């Protein structure tokens with residue numbers, strides 16, 4: 191007699207053993223703090239974003255969400271977490287999930303998907319960030335922030351897209367970004383755990399890889415927000431496919447009717463607006479200027495005042511700037527510019543004279559690599575940007591820094607402009623940057639101002 195039972199047992203044990211094991215990263219916050227932070231940020235999101243009340247769409251996404259949460263492996267369940275699933279009526283292919291459970295899926299994401307498994311794939315990935323508590327784990331690497339302080343900033347960094355593109359598309363300023371922009375290591379974890387959750391919920395994990403390809407294809411200039419928050423760790427499709435081969439899909443879902451119905455239903459609705467269109471009148475404005483719309487900058491400005499004032503960001507840095515430069519603070523950057531120098535052109539915010547400060551990603555922890563990457567991202571919104579000098583080692587706020595000079599053709603004046611870029615490491619290991627912009631003809635005057643501004647810079651110390 192063949193001993194089929196033990197053999198089958200052995201076989202399934204082998205299959206289980208070859209699944210990649212995931213361990214949640216260290217975290218200084220409690221799960222209850224995840225919940226508090228997520229609930230506050232979600233309340234803000236519900237005020238700021240146009241949620242779909244269309245039951246056909248919302249109940250469909252809720253059903254997928256419930257199926258996925260039921261499939262969370264036991265070791266990653268947090269009894270205090272509350273999972274909710276809402277649909278945002280905007281066009282961009284994006285989705286985000288907040289600590290402790292609230293998830294928001296853009297209508298554009300559903301419209302871009304070719305199958306239910308693709309929608310479920312993005313949701314399983316987002317859900318994995320939540321159960322692995324990646325947002326607060328990431329924040330644990332930096333200062334311990336107050337929960338209340340964080341909540342608004344998180345949403346600012348979601349909606350901030352349009353406002354954040356001062357000239358720095360692809361970079362994020364400060365707090366909120368830390369909770370939604372993940373490292374490649376966390377991405378890989380969310381892909382792997384996401385594939386386990388999918389298989390347990392009856393979905394083929396390869397659909398997750400397919401959706402990522404769909405998102406990449408629809409990239410456009412700068413790529414969709416989702417990709418900048420969830421960077422490809424490399425070989426994404428390959429390792430998801432490999433992981434999928436180790437997994438048994440339980441009770442596979444083969445019925446595509448609900449997906450087809452929702453897609454057909456969405457096609458009958460008026461097209462979704464962009465996030466910027468949808469949030470324009472919801473009070474999401476750079477804060478320094480009491481919420482007015484910015485006209486196109488004229489590029490005609492008064493010279494920098496010789497008296498300076500001190501600006502204290504509090505959490506990150508302090509700097510002195512000419513007293514006739516206004517601060518334009520969004521949740522993703524802060525710019526100081528004279529009247530006439532800052533405004534909107536072709537749907538983007540631009541400035542012709544002044545300085546900007548912000549934080550960029552620095553995963554390699556190599557200052558020059560991170561600065562190269564920043565210049566690359568600046569180039570994606572400023573195609574004629576080029577280098578005018580190599581790197582010069584400088585002292586920035588009493589630590590090692592780099593300075594380089596760039597040239598660009600101003601969209602506003604049509605003239606050459608000179609950009610001085612100074613970078614150093616921020617206390618959380620990310621890249622702190624300062625950018626000075628002036629027309630080429632005035633650069634020698636402005637350079638003295640930039641030297642004084644950048645020379646006054648103080649960074650908050652690591653605790």
Ligand SMILES: [Zn+2]
Pocket residue numbers: 315319372376377380419420421
């Ligand atoms: Zn991710």
